[in-house]
Amino acid sequence: MEKGLQWETTWLDLPSGEHKKPEYLAINPVGKVPALIDDRVIVHDSTIINEYLEDTHPQRPLLPRDPVKRARARALEDYADAYLMPSLFKIFWQMRKSEGERDRDKIAEGEREARDHFAYLDRELQGREYFADEFSLADISFIPPLANLERSGFSIPDDFPNLKAWWERVKQRPSFNASWPD
Ligand SMILES: N[C@@H](CCC(=O)N[C@@H](CS)C(=O)NCC(=O)O)C(=O)O
Structure with a gap:
């Protein structure tokens, strides 16, 4: 939203272990949230997702230039x-x-x-x-x-x-x- 992008969220229920099911482990093998699916690219870990979005969508920068x-x-x-x-x-x-x-x-x-x-x-x-x-x-x-x-x-x-x-x-x-x- 800060970058003017569209996305769809899928919430996982952690207490019931949805993040450890094979369907999700196929997306993120370490079984943690969040993960991003961007077309055919899968990125996990919030830091790396943020930096990926910063690199692929440099408009409205979210890291200072200095x-x-x-x-x-x-x-x-x-x-x-x-x-x-x-x-x-x-x-x-x-x-x-x-x-x-x-x-x-x-x-x-x-x-x-x-x-x-x-x-x-x-x-x-x-x-x-x-x-x-x-x-x-x-x-x-x-x-x-x-x-x-x-x-x-x-x-x-x-x-x-x-x-x-x-x-x-x-x-x-x-x-x-x-x-x-x-
Ligand atoms: N460094 C990772 C940490 C991911 C993480 O620990 N996520 C927690 C939720 S905030 C999680 O999935 N916990 C469930 C588990 O470890 O089983 C990131 O920033 O994405």
Whole structure:
């Protein structure tokens, strides 16, 4: 949407293991989401999908041209993927269970880790509208984990005002509702 492209989404139900079925393993042999099918090309891993789309559709760039900002956007994109996501998954997996089956300690551990990530991200947004100044793949990469957090009934605590303001800004973009329907 940010690039003006058309796409169709197929959602997989992870708790029931749809991503481990042979039909999906034929698309992504490592059995993880997301994967992109672009005509006859299959690309998996969110970072590589994003960079593939950036390379094949350079209009409305989502990586800054400036090499320093570009490296910053890539580093923050990696942070979302490799650090924030695993911590929030501790919460998501529990919240998908029925109330009586949830491991409260795991949720608390995820929340503690999330606070440390939020403190870092809040500092990175000090004086900035977006993570790499202009809207980029860095901002986009934080949307799935934070939107899932909100859907799980949690919100960014008030003591991270830069992050909260950025989150409201991101949600105002038309691409947010188009890519993340209710
Ligand atoms: N680095 C990969 C991580 C992919 C990943 O861990 N996806 C999670 C969902 S966000 C998944 O498929 N988990 C299911 C599993 O590992 O069984 C990416 O960014 O695409």
